[in-house]
Amino acid sequence: MKKGSHHKPESKEKNRNSHLGKPCAEKTKEINRTRFLTDNPMKKDNNRTKASERMKENNPMFDPASRASMIATKTGTTLPDEHIEKIRVGTKEALADPDVRKRMSESHEDIPRPQWVKDKIGKSNEGKVRNETTRKQISCTRRGITIDEFTGFVSFEPYCPKFTEELRIKVRNRFGNICVLCKKPSRQNLTRTGKHRALSVHHVYIEKLPCCETKIEEMDNIRKRLPENIAKFGEPNFSKEEIMYIRMMVPLCLHCHGTMNSEPDNISYEKSKYRKFFTDLILTKYEGKCF
Numbered sequence: 001m002k003k004g005s006h007h008k009p010e011s012k013e014k015n016r017n018s019h020l021g022k023p024c025a026e027k028t029k030e031i032n033r034t035r036f037l038t039d040n041p042m043k044k045d046n047n048r049t050k051a052s053e054r055m056k057e058n059n060p061m062f063d064p065a066s067r068a069s070m071i072a073t074k075t076g077t078t079l080p081d082e083h084i085e086k087i088r089v090g091t092k093e094a095l096a097d098p099d100v101r102k103r104m105s106e107s108h109e110d111i112p113r114p115q116w117v118k119d120k121i122g123k124s125n126e127g128k129v130r131n132e133t134t135r136k137q138i139s140c141t142r143r144g145i146t147i148d149e150f151t152g153f154v155s156f157e158p159y160c161p162k163f164t165e166e167l168r169i170k171v172r173n174r175f176g177n178i179c180v181l182c183k184k185p186s187r188q189n190l191t192r193t194g195k196h197r198a199l200s201v202h203h204v205y206i207e208k209l210p211c212c213e214t215k216i217e218e219m220d221n222i223r224k225r226l227p228e229n230i231a232k233f234g235e236p237n238f239s240k241e242e243i244m245y246i247r248m249m250v251p252l253c254l255h256c257h258g259t260m261n262s263e264p265d266n267i268s269y270e271k272s273k274y275r276k277f278f279t280d281l282i283l284t285k286y287e288g289k290c291f
Contacts, residue, residue, distance in 0.1 A: 052107070071116075141264065162211035168201045170291035172251045179253035180281060181274075189253045200257040204248035204278045211247060222246060227269045227279075249290045250278050 007015070024032075060066035079087075094100050130138070140147050177186045179199060186199050205225050219238070223231035226246075232239050238246065252260070260274060269275055282288060 160209040160211045163208075167211075167291060168198075171201045171249050172199050174286065174289070174291050175251050177251070179256050180250045180278065181252060181256040181259075184253045184256075186251075191254065197254060199251040199253060201249050202252045202257055202260060202278075204250060204275055204282075205246050207246055221266065224266060225269060225272075225275070244288055245279070247290065248279065248282055250282070 060070070095104075136147060136150055140150055172186065177199065178184060179189070187196070189197050189199055191197060205222065207222055220233060223233055223242070226242060230241055230245055232242060263272060263274055267275075269279075282290060
């Protein structure tokens with residue numbers, strides 16, 4: 001054939017039929033594999049990012065109105081059992097790859113989870129009693145450590161003796177006795193059974209000894225959560241500026257306080273969404289003082 005010419009449709013069909021059912025030679029497999037790894041444009045990060053952005057622009061599921069419309073259309077319908085099984089098996093195989101899980105996590109970072117999804121997850125977890133192994137795994141994931149580094153549950157560790165109810169009241173009053181995230185007043189902070197609860201006081205930098213900093217043993221772990229320009233790694237004592245950040249606290253309603261648990265404890269300040277928000281709020285609007 002001349003360069004630049006193409007096979008006729010009947011020739012293509014004939015070639016295709018002649019190869020049906022025949023195993024591919026190992027040498028041909030290796031050539032195809034090498035070509036896929038070296039010439040595939042989707043293997044390049046820049047191209048993959050561009051393709052992902054184009055898909056987001058054209059994907060109706062990224063439009064809240066379209067997503068709500070599709071959900072309303074599908075509500076009440078059920079898929080065939082064999083279809084559900086295929087989805088389950090395919091999802092399980094895909095999630096077995098750590099890279100797939102990482103890409104999925106990164107792609108969902110800026111997409112808020114719909115309330116109906118949160119409610120569904122909450123209902124599915126009602127009454128469940130997790131075994132100790134599962135609880136350890138959840139705790140390690142939130143704290144950013146491996147299972148081998150696990151020494152105990154944070155919830156069992158004592159709070160600072162100075163973290164009294166009197167101090168918590170001062171923090172709530174400092175912020176107007178409302179949740180700093182959703183602006184819900186204290187009187188509307190109700191449990192699922194309708195019981196009233198005082199606003200929770202959340203430690204912005206996840207430290208239970210904020211007012212007793214001299215008792216903190218793992219100083220570098222705390223400094224990893226601070227802004228890079230504030231943390232003084234290697235110093236034997238915390239600086240005044242570090243102490244100001246460590247002592248940051250904010251009032252939160254039950255729902256928003258639960259949302260904080262979705263963010264790992266040891267995530268850096270630069271990658272943290274809520275820690276940066278609380279810090280900026282305290283520094284700009286409350287002069288760095290929480291009580």
